[in-house]
Amino acid sequence: MLTALEVFTTVTVGLMVGVEFSVAFVVNRILDALPEDAGQLGRAHGGRMLGALMPFWYIGSLALTAAWAVTGWHQAGTGLVVIAAGLLIVSVIMSVLLLVPINNRGKTWTPDNRPADWKQQMNRWDRYHYARVTVIIAAFTLLVTALT
Known part of the structure; x- marks a missing residue:
């Protein structure tokens, strides 16, 4: 059961990192290169779409990481999971x-x-997002490391 939670949590956080990395380094660069008002309209639409989804993903990732830390409290690597949870709290804040x-x-x-x-x-927003992506990449890295 703990192994399933560890894998599910790591995949969930990893997917979130991938989406946020893509927004930072691919999608927003594409939108910024579009002519006239298309980029601003695309950012507004992305803000509505991802703005509705990401709160659940961030809080869900944090909850899964916290559940992993509690469930696997006496396992090796739990300290890394606790630090990852702390970083995910920072990302939510x-x-x-x-x-x-x-x-x-x-x-x-x-x-x-x-x-x-x-x-x-x-x-x-982009500068803050780059910082947040760095934080969640660090959290993901700690979770992957805790698996090994």
Whole structure:
């Protein structure tokens, strides 16, 4: 049972890392290269779509990691799992305090109602997102290491 939880947790966190890495280094670069207003409209749509999904994924990943830490408390590698859970807590806090406020504004923007500094706000979101991706990659790495 513990092995199944370990594998399921690692896969879940790994998939989240893959999606967030892709957003940071592939999707947003593609959107930024689109002509005229297409990139801003794509970011707004992505903010609505992923903004609805990611809270469940982040909290679910944290819950699974916490369950692994509790269930496998006396197993080797539990310290790494606890640190990974701490990093996932940091990622949730970063999301709520830094990224979600910008995303909540950006997902409502159209070419007609976006503020003059919309590009600067998207660049700020990108910088926070890079930091968050680094945090969740570290958490994922610790979980993988704990499996070995």
